[in-house]
Each structure stands twice: as structure tokens, then as C-alpha cells.
Amino acid sequence: MIDLFAANEGVIAGALVFALLAYSLQVALRAGVFSFAGFAAYGIGAYGSGFLLLEGWNEVGAILVVLVGVALLGWLFAVLLTRLKSLYLAMATLALVLLVQSAALAAEPVTGGALGMYGVPPVVDTLTTLVVTAAVLVGVLLTQRGRPGRRLLALRTDEALAEAMGIDVRRRQRVAFVWSTVLGGIAGICQLSLVGVFTPEDVGFPVIVTTLTVLVLGGTWHWAGPIVGAVLTAFLPFWLAAVGDWRPVVEALVTVLVVIFLPGGLVSLVQRGGGALRGRGRRSKPPEPVEPAAVTPAEMRTEAVR
Amino acid sequence: MLGQLPNAVALASVYTLFTLGLTLCWGVLNVLNLAHGALFAASAFLAYRLTQVVPGIPLWALLPIMAVGIGLLSALVQVLVFAPIRARGAGEHDVEMRTLIAGVTVAAAITTVGAILTEHQPFALPREALEVTTFDVLGAPVTNVQVLLLVAAVVLACGLLGYVRYTRDGRALRAVAVDRRAARLMGIPVRRLEVQALALSGALAGVAGLFFALYLGAGDAHMGDTLLLKAFAIVILAGVGSLGGAVVFAFVLAFVEAYVGYYAGADLRDVAAFALIIVMLLVRPTGLFPRAIGQRA
Numbered sequence: 001m002i003d004l005f006a007a008n009e010g011v012i013a014g015a016l017v018f019a020l021l022a023y024s025l026q027v028a029l030r031a032g033v034f035s036f037a038g039f040a041a042y043g044i045g046a047y048g049s050g051f052l053l054l055e056g057w058n059e060v061g062a063i064l065v066v067l068v069g070v071a072l073l074g075w076l077f078a079v080l081l082t083r084l085k086s087l088y089l090a091m092a093t094l095a096l097v098l099l100v101q102s103a104a105l106a107a108e109p110v111t112g113g114a115l116g117m118y119g120v121p122p123v124v125d126t127l128t129t130l131v132v133t134a135a136v137l138v139g140v141l142l143t144q145r146g147r148p149g150r151r152l153l154a155l156r157t158d159e160a161l162a163e164a165m166g167i168d169v170r171r172r173q174r175v176a177f178v179w180s181t182v183l184g185g186i187a188g189i190c191q192l193s194l195v196g197v198f199t200p201e202d203v204g205f206p207v208i209v210t211t212l213t214v215l216v217l218g219g220t221w222h223w224a225g226p227i228v229g230a231v232l233t234a235f236l237p238f239w240l241a242a243v244g245d246w247r248p249v250v251e252a253l254v255t256v257l258v259v260i261f262l263p264g265g266l267v268s269l270v271q272r273g274g275g276a277l278r279g280r281g282r283r284s285k286p287p288e289p290v291e292p293a294a295v296t297p298a299e300m301r302t303e304a305v306r
Numbered sequence: 307m308l309g310q311l312p313n314a315v316a317l318a319s320v321y322t323l324f325t326l327g328l329t330l331c332w333g334v335l336n337v338l339n340l341a342h343g344a345l346f347a348a349s350a351f352l353a354y355r356l357t358q359v360v361p362g363i364p365l366w367a368l369l370p371i372m373a374v375g376i377g378l379l380s381a382l383v384q385v386l387v388f389a390p391i392r393a394r395g396a397g398e399h400d401v402e403m404r405t406l407i408a409g410v411t412v413a414a415a416i417t418t419v420g421a422i423l424t425e426h427q428p429f430a431l432p433r434e435a436l437e438v439t440t441f442d443v444l445g446a447p448v449t450n451v452q453v454l455l456l457v458a459a460v461v462l463a464c465g466l467l468g469y470v471r472y473t474r475d476g477r478a479l480r481a482v483a484v485d486r487r488a489a490r491l492m493g494i495p496v497r498r499l500e501v502q503a504l505a506l507s508g509a510l511a512g513v514a515g516l517f518f519a520l521y522l523g524a525g526d527a528h529m530g531d532t533l534l535l536k537a538f539a540i541v542i543l544a545g546v547g548s549l550g551g552a553v554v555f556a557f558v559l560a561f562v563e564a565y566v567g568y569y570a571g572a573d574l575r576d577v578a579a580f581a582l583i584i585v586m587l588l589v590r591p592t593g594l595f596p597r598a599i600g601q602r603a
Contacts, residue, residue: 034403080588086402087338091538092587098535099580106577205531209414212407245422252415259408260390263400 005126013126013194015234016133017187021207022215022226023136024183029220030143031176032156034086036093036208037077038184041070043100043203045188047111050120050198059123067185074181078174097203104200116199117192124193132186133227141223213255219265228267309446310568316452316521318560319459323514325537325552326466327507333547335483335503338402340409341383342537343530344416345508349376349515350525351420354429361432365520372512380508381501383412388504389497413530420527428526431519438520451521458513463553466506470549479503483547532576539583 005012024038045066052062077096084092104111111117124132143149154162155172163169192198210233218229236251243250258265324346331337349372356371357363387408395401439450470476479499481489490496519525540559544551559579567575 029403034406084587086399087406088542088587090406091535091542092584095535095539095580095583095587098532099577099584102576102580106574205410206414209410212410216407246418248418249415252411252418255411256387256408259404259411260387260394263394263396263404 009126011234013129013190015230016126016129017191017194018211018214018233019133019226019230020129020136020183020187020190021211022218022229023133023140024180024187025211025215026220026226027140027183028176028180029215030152030156031173032159033082033173033176033180034090035081035177035180036090036097037074037081037177038180038187039203039208039211040093040096040100041074041181041184042188042191042207043097043104043198043200044073045070045185046192046198046202047104047117047188048185049123049189050117050192051110053120053123059121063123063189066189067182070185071178071182074178075174077181078177082170082173082177094208097208101200101203104203111200114200116197116202118197120192120196122193122196124190126194129190129194132190136183136186137223137227144223210251213251215265216255216258217265219267221264222267222271225265225267229265232266310564311446312443312448312452314561314564315557316455317564318557319455320514320518320521321533321537321540321556321560322459322463322553323510323517324533325540325556326463326549327510327514328534328537329541329544329547329549329552330466330470330503330507330510332541333483333549335479335500336398336402337384337388337405337500337504338409339380339383339388339504339507340406340534341380341412341416342409342507342511343534344413344420345376345380345383345530346511346515346518346533347420347525347527347530348379348416349512350431350519350529351424351429351527352376353516353519354431354525355423357432369513369516372516373509374512376512376515377505377509380511381505384501384504387412389500417527417530424527426527428524429519430524451517455517455521458517462510462513463549466510467549469506475499475502535583536579539579539586542583543586 021038021042024041025036028035028038048066048069049062052065053059057065077093081089081092105113107113143152151162151167151172154165154167155169159169188198191202214229214233215226216229217232218227219225233251236247262268264271324342328339328342331339331342352375353368353372356368388405391404391408392401395404440447441450442448468476470479478489478494479502481492481494482496482499486496515525515530518529536559540552540555543555543558563575563579566578570578
């Protein structure tokens with residue numbers, strides 16, 4: 001076990017960072033917030049921690065300052081941006097990610113420009129990242145069951161209904177948004193520490209695409225989804241060694257198939273299989289947002305603003 | 307000052323062609339096709355490969371090939387990906403999110419193919435495709451590419467507007483936008499119209515991509531990425547579904563960009579553009595000229 005860990009440490013580290021990013025996306029999605037702001041926080045976390053550490057800050061101080069800063073920024077964005085709904089929010093936060101990317105390219109003295117930031121003393125190792133990811137997993141698991149779980153289900157299924165049930169929709173969604181950015185920030189700190197280099201290319205479309213793949217493959221709504229997806233995506237290259245350069249195409253193909261035919265991801269497959277094995281009639285599908293009636297485009301437009 | 311004018315107009319023409327395709331799918335059909343940028347880039351890199359396979363192929367042959375080819379590719383994405391997602395969707399939000407994810411993924415696949423075909427290098431279309439000539443208009447240097455671009459943008463924008471407003475299919479398309487179910491009950495072939503709209507949108511991306519590569523003199527597999535977000539901003543600014551507004555704001559954004567880029571540098575231009583997009587989304591999420599759904603297009 002220890003040998004296996006040592007032999008694959010690089011792959012495991014990469015998988016953990018993507019798992020953290022996928023959790024960042026999932027935490028927001030579960031509350032009905034379609035936000036890519038976690039990726040902006042990912043860039044800010046990496047560059048921020050790198051900057052402070054290069055300035056000679058001690059490790060704990062730098063990490064704390066970066067996380068508090070990311071959380072504050074997240075709160076600010078949440079207040080400003082959660083007025084927007086669904087696609088509008090997704091695109092506004094995507095603009096935020098690309099803004100961080102172009103700012104990183106432009107601010108060469110601090111970020112190293114296109115060549116990236118390197119030479120930063122590492123603050124976390126793979127084992128620490130594993131512990132952090134496990135903690136996040138437990139946190140997500142705890143909020144998937146019982147009262148918080150039902151609250152989240154209501155939030156992403158029907159906001160009006162949630163509101164009527166006495167849930168403070170805006171506050172809950174803001175909290176989810178802030179958690180999403182904090183997790184993104186943590187992922188950024190880990191990435192810089194584990195890889196040693198961070199370039200503007202690390203904040204952009206490819207990372208978002210890979211994270212979406214991780215989440216969709218694993219299971220968008222299930223606590224185990226990000227981990228399952230991250231492990232699969234990390235070890236897929238070894239199984240797909242034959243396809244070489246065409247790997248992203250194969251990944252895309254698999255993702256599209258899963259998006260179309262298996263909305264609950266691979267986790268839902270296991271769950272369905274498990275339910276059948278137990279031989280009970282109990283349905284153990286993960287809670288999917290089932291909307292009773294399709295929203296017409298006319299309603300959509302008014303939904304742009306809440 | 308005047309010297310930047312032809313550049314701004316050419317950029318505006320590219321934005322117009324690109325944005326019209328995007329807004330046709332989103333505003334009219336409620337499909338935000340994030341693969342649109344990749345289709346745009348596909349037009350450029352496929353044209354580049356074609357000029358390698360068939361040396362000396364002229365622009366007048368290349369243009370219809372790319373328009374039809376990318377149109378078909380776009381229709382294929384609709385048939386194979388977006389339509390099945392809608393058929394299996396649990397509700398509008400669910401469909402929206404899965405369409406978005408699938409679009410990003412398809413875009414990644416197309417871009418990867420492009421990167422492999424072009425060996426991860428920027429490429430230039432050969433001179434034989436179109437001999438670039440420059441002439442003077444009121445002291446400003448204007449190239450024939452810029453003129454062709456403007457003509458293509460004007461002709462295709464008018465054509466699309468006419469199609470959506472006055473033809474039988476166009477009116478049916480708008481009926482689908484208002485209420486898909488009611489439209490189907492009225493006997494409108496919803497699926498066929500959706501495929502048709504995606505094909506038209508793809509054809510526009512095909513024309514835009516080819517011209518953009520010609521105009522810049524170079525292209526790469528990722529050339530559609532930033533354009534997609536800018537087009538999104540234009541659609542929002544114009545009000546989702548407003549084809550006329552999209553044309554107006556394509557010109558506004560292009561002029562702002564051309565002049566900010568000229569006076570303040572290219573780095574700041576993109577930072578400013580993305581900041582502007584966020585601010586605009588916050589202030590007027592439904593656009594400056596929001597329209598009721600029935601009046602769209």
C-alpha cells in the first residue's frame with residue numbers, strides 16, 4: 001500500500017487537486033448555484049500563496065491570509081453575483097476566471113507572466129492534501145444527509161418552493177458560493193505546492209473542462225462523485241496510453257456519453273447495481289433535481305434576475 | 307485615429323457573424339452552444355488542411371465548402387448530443403446545465419483535433435487562397451479582406467434577419483422559442499427546425515472563422531475561446547434573442563476594443579473587456595434592450 005502510494009505519488013497528487021476543484025464546483029451546484037468562481041479562487045489561491053511565501057512569510061500565516069482573503073473575495077462576489085441566475089451566473093463567473101487569467105498574464109513582475117510562478121517553497125505534501133480532501137469529503141457527506149441534505153435538495157429543485165418552506169435561499173446560496181471559492185483557493189495552494197509551478201494556462205478552459213469531466217464522470221450530486229471521477233480521470237491516461245494525443249477526444253466522448261445516458265454519473269451505476277444485489281425494491285438513486293414542469297423560455301427570461 | 311477604422315470595422319464584422327450564430331441558438335432556441343467557438347476555429351484549421359491537400363484552392367471555392375462543412379458539423383452536434391440531452395432532460399435547468407457541459411466537452415474535442423491537425427502550431431492560410439491587396443480610402447489603408455468581411459457580414463446579417471422574420475420556417479422557429487410544446491401541437495416539426503437553426507448557426511461560424519484567419523493572417527486551434535465569451539457579452543448587452551441589437555453591439559465592442567488596444571495595449575484590452583462584461587451582467591442582466599419573448603429575433 002505504502003509502495004503503491006510512493007510509486008504513484010505524482011498522479012495521486014494531481015487527482016487530489018482535481019477532486020478538490022470538483023468539490024468546489026459541486027458545493028455550489030448542490031445549492032443550485034452554477035458558478036465557476038472556484039476556478040478564479042484557484043488562480044488567486046495559487047498566486048496569492050506563492051507571492052506571500054516568496055516574500056518570506058511563514059507557511060501557516062501565508063495559508064491563513066490567502067484563505068481568509070479568498071473567502072472575503074468570495075463573499076464579495078457572492079453578494080454581487082448571486083443576483084444572477086443559471087447561465088448568466090455561469091458566464092459571469094467564467095468571465096471572472098478569464099479575468100484572473102489575463103491579469104496573471106499582464107502582471108508579469110508578480111506572477112512571472114506566461115512562464116509562470118516557480119521557486120516557491122512547498123507548504124503541503126501529497127499526504128496533507130489527501131487529509132484535506134478527506135476532510136472535505138466528510139463535510140460534503142455530512143451535508144448530504146438529514147436536514148441539510150433535504151434543504152440543499154429543495155434549493156436546487158425549486159427555489160420558490162424552498163423559499164416557501166422557510167429556507168433563506170439567498171443566504172444559503174451565498175454560503176455555498178463562499179465555500180466553493182474557499183475550496184478553489186485550497187486547491188490552488190495545493191497545486192502550486194505539489195507541482196512547484198503555476199502558469200496562467202492553469203487558470204482557463206482546459207482546467208474547467210477537466211474538472212467538469214471529473215464531476216460528471218463520478219456523479220454530479222453524490223458526495224463520492226468527485227473522488228471517483230478524479231481517480232478515474234487520473235488513471236485513465238495509463239489505460240488510454242494507446243490513444244496518445246487523442247486522449248482529450250476520448251475523454252470528451254466518454255463525458256458526452258455519460259452526460260446523455262447517465263446523469264447521475266458512475267456512482268449512480270454502482271448504487272443501482274448495489275440496490276439490485278440487495279434484492280430490495282428500494283430505490284437508491286442519488287437525489288437528482290427533478291423539476292415537475294419544464295420552465296418555458298418566457299419564464300426563463302424573467303428568471304435572469306431574482 | 308482614422309487608420310484604426312478599417313480594423314475596427316473588420317473586427318466588428320467578425321463579431322457580428324459569430325454572435326448572430328450564437329444568439330440564433332440561444333435567444334431563439336434556448337440552446338447556449340459552447341461549442342460555437344470551437345466550430346469557428348474548426349473552419350480555420352480545416353480550411354488550412356484543405357489548402358494543404360488541394361494546393362491553390364481559391365477563396366471562392368473555400369468559402370462555400372467551409373460554410374456547408376461547419377454547418378453540417380454543427381447540425382451533427384445537435385443531432386448526436388444536444389437533442390438526446392433534451393429528450394432525456396428532467397427539466398429546463400437540468401437540460402441547460404447538461405447542454406452547457408456537453409458543449410464545453412465537444413469544444414474540447416474539436417479543439418484537440420485541431421491542435422493535432424495543425425501540430426500545435428499557429429498556422430497561416432496560403433497566399434494563393436486570396437492575394438491580399440491594399441488600397442487607400444480617404445487616407446486609410448484598406449485591404450480587400452476587410453472589404454469582403456464587411457460585405458459578408460452585411461449580406462448574411464440581412465439574410466438571417468429576413469429568414470427569421472419573414473419566412474415560414476423562421477416564423478415557426480420563433481414559435482418554438484415561445485413555447486416548444488404548443489409549437490409541436492400546432493404541427494411544427496420542432497426537431498427539424500432545431501437542426502436547421504444549428505446548421506445555419508454553424509455556417510455563420512464557418513464563414514466567420516475562415517475570414518478571421520485570413521484577416522489576421524494566422525490562426526490557431528484555440529482562436530475561438532475568447533471570442534465565445536465576447537460574443538456572449540454582446541448577446542447579453544443586446545438583450546438575448548435580439549438579432550439587430552447583436553449587430554449594433556458587435557460594432558460597439560469592436561470599436562472600443564480596437565481603440566483601447568491601440569492606445570492602452572493588448573494586455574489591458576482583454577482585462578478591460580472581461581471586467582466590462584462582469585459589470586454589465588451585474589447592472590443589466592437582461593440587456594440594454596430587453597424584449598418580450600414573442601418579439602425576439
